[in-house]
């Protein structure tokens with residue numbers, strides 16, 4: 001599978017910035033570019049993938065995630081399985097790009113009658129995709145993914161979430177400036 005095919009599968013969305021009750025501000029590519037100097041390279045790659053949404057931005061993020069994945073594999077003595085190491089990079093990118101907002105209340109936690117959304121029990125979060133679905137996205141054997149590589153995918157996702165915090169912090173500051 002080529003990188004661009006993978007990115008198509010990832011279903012890249014380019015609007016994802018929640019500042020709470022004040023609504024969703026528009027993050028422009030210009031704002032992201034202006035924030036470049038205040039972020040680590042990894043965070044900037046993630047910011048571009050999420051807020052600019054060019055195919056090349058998604059591919060750059062995938063490369064970054066693969067690098068992190070190889071690093072984790074080395075540091076933790078994971079069995080060397082190139083397909084799996086790359087597969088969990090796809091998973092981590094997928095999950096960070098699709099944070100899983102409840103599709104009924106769109107993450108607002110309330111239904112149209114201003115009552116707690118029943119579909120998500122007022123969490124605003126969608127259910128995580130099933131492990132079967134994730135194995136499919138990673139193009140991996142279901143059992144092998146579930147037993148061995150899913151926890152590793154979650155480790156990798158945590159690394160991206162740390163970068164995400166940096167992105168949100170810097171962009172928030174840029175918006176307030």
Ligand SMILES: [Zn+2]
Pocket residue numbers: 102103104105106107108109110117118119120121122123124125
């Ligand atoms: Zn909901």
